[in-house]
Amino acid sequence: MEDLEREEDTNLSPVPAVLGPSSSSLDRRVTHLMGQEVAKRGRSSRGRRPCAALTAPDNSVALLQPQQLKCRGLPNLGLTCYLNATLQCLFHLQPFCTQLLVQEEVWRMEPEALLLGSFVGLLLLRGSCEMDIKAAVLLELKDQISLHNQEFEGNSQNDAHEFLSECLMRLRVIGQALAMGDMAYQCPVDTLFSFQLRYIRTCQSCGVESTRDEVNTMLSLDLVGQGSVRDSLQLFFTESNVEFRCECCEGRGSTLRCHFHTLPQVLILHLKRFCPLTLTKQHQAVTLDPILDLSTLGERTEDVRRTPPPTRGHYKANCEEQPGQWVKSSDHCVTVGSEEAVLKDRERMAYILFYIKKVIYTISHS
Numbered sequence: 001m002e003d004l005e006r007e008e009d010t011n012l013s014p015v016p017a018v019l020g021p022s023s024s025s026l027d028r029r030v031t032h033l034m035g036q037e038v039a040k041r042g043r044s045s046r047g048r049r050p051c052a053a054l055t056a057p058d059n060s061v062a063l064l065q066p067q068q069l070k071c072r073g074l075p076n077l078g079l080t081c082y083l084n085a086t087l088q089c090l091f092h093l094q095p096f097c098t099q100l101l102v103q104e105e106v107w108r109m110e111p112e113a114l115l116l117g118s119f120v121g122l123l124l125l126r127g128s129c130e131m132d133i134k135a136a137v138l139l140e141l142k143d144q145i146s147l148h149n150q151e152f153e154g155n156s157q158n159d160a161h162e163f164l165s166e167c168l169m170r171l172r173v174i175g176q177a178l179a180m181g182d183m184a185y186q187c188p189v190d191t192l193f194s195f196q197l198r199y200i201r202t203c204q205s206c207g208v209e210s211t212r213d214e215v216n217t218m219l220s221l222d223l224v225g226q227g228s229v230r231d232s233l234q235l236f237f238t239e240s241n242v243e244f245r246c247e248c249c250e251g252r253g254s255t256l257r258c259h260f261h262t263l264p265q266v267l268i269l270h271l272k273r274f275c276p277l278t279l280t281k282q283h284q285a286v287t288l289d290p291i292l293d294l295s296t297l298g299e300r301t302e303d304v305r306r307t308p309p310p311t312r313g314h315y316k317a318n319c320e321e322q323p324g325q326w327v328k329s330s331d332h333c334v335t336v337g338s339e340e341a342v343l344k345d346r347e348r349m350a351y352i353l354f355y356i357k358k359v360i361y362t363i364s365h366s
Contacts, residue, residue: 070334072127075132075134076331085317086352100119100123100188118140160352168217192266194216196214196216198212203251203254206249208249218268221236267292271286283349318337
C-alpha cells in the first residue's frame with residue numbers, strides 16, 4: 001500500500017513547486033510527479049466526505065508489498081543517513097503530516113515556509129521510485145536547514161538529535177511568522193510536541209516553595225544500567241539537592257523536583273548514548289517499553305504508545321507502518337519486521353524514541 005494513494009489522504013490542494021521557479025527538466029519532473037500523486041488522491045476521494053480519512057484511518061489497508069517497500073526509501077546524498085532516518089519517523093507521525101497538509105493553503109505562498117514545502121513534497125513522493133527526484137527535494141530541504149545552521153552544510157556526518165532539534169525550532173519560527181498573517185495557523189510543534197515541566201524548589205531551612213514552568217519539545221535521558229526507558233524517566237524526575245539562596249531565610253540548601261504539568265500528543269525521548277567528553281558511544285542495553293504509563297510523573301492519567309526510533313552509528317528508522325507491520329528504513333533500503341523483533345534488536349542502539357499519547361478512560365462503581 002502506497003500512502004500517496006490511500007483514500008484517507010483526500011481533497012488536498014496541489015503542492016507548489018518545491019524547488020522554486022526554474023525551467024530545468026528535473027524541476028518540471030518534480031512538479032509533474034507531485035501533481036500526479038495529488039490528482040490520484042483527488043480521483044479516489046469522489047463521493048466521500050472531505051478529509052474524512054485524515055481523521056479516521058482506514059484499517060483495511062493491505063500490507064506493503066516488496067515493490068512498494070522499494071519505493072519508500074530515501075537516497076543518501078552523502079553521509080545524510082541522520083536526515084533520512086529523522087524524516088522517516090516524522091512521515092509516520094500521521095497527526096504531524098495531517099496538520100501540515102490541511103493547512104497548506106495558509107503556508108504555500110509564504111516565502112519563509114519553503115521548509116514546509118520541501119517536507120510535504122517528500123511526503124507526497126513516498127510512493128515514487130524516482131530517486132533523483134527525491135534527491136532534489138531532499139537537497140532543497142537540507143539547504144533550508146543549512147541557511148540557519150551551518151553545521152548541516154556540506155556532506156559531513158551529523159547527529160540526528162541535533163538535526164531533529166533544529167527542524168523543530170525552524171518549524172516553530174515559521175509557525176510564529178504564519179500566525180501573524182491574516183489566516184489562522186496551528187503550528188504542529190506547539191500542538192503535538194510541546195509540553196510543560198513544572199519545577200518546584202523547596203528550601204531545606206524554612207520549607208518555602210517556589211515554582212517555575214518550562215516549555216520543552218523533548219527530554220534527554222541518562223541511561224540506567226540494566227534498566228528500561230521507564231527507569232531513565234524516573235531518574236530524570238528524581239528529586240535532587242541544589243545550592244540556592246532562599247530569599248526568606250537566606251538558607252543555601254534546597255531540593256529540586258519536577259513533574260509533567262502538561263503532556264504532549266507525541267513525546268520525544270532522546271537517550272544519551274554519547275559521552276560528552278570522549279564522544280564515545282554507550283552500547284548498553286535499554287529495555288524499550290512499548291507503552292509508558294506516565295500517571296506517576298504528572299497530574300493526568302494517560303498512557304503514551306511508542307513509535308521507534310532513529311538509531312545512531314549508521315542511522316536507521318524503525319516505525320510502525322500499521323498494526324502488524326513495522327518497517328526498518330536504512331536510506332533507500334526498506335524492509336519489514338515485527339514489533340517484538342524491533343524492540344529486541346534496538347535495545348543497544350535506540351537513540352531517539354517517539355511515544356504517541358493514548359488517553360485511558362476508566363469507569364468506577366461505588
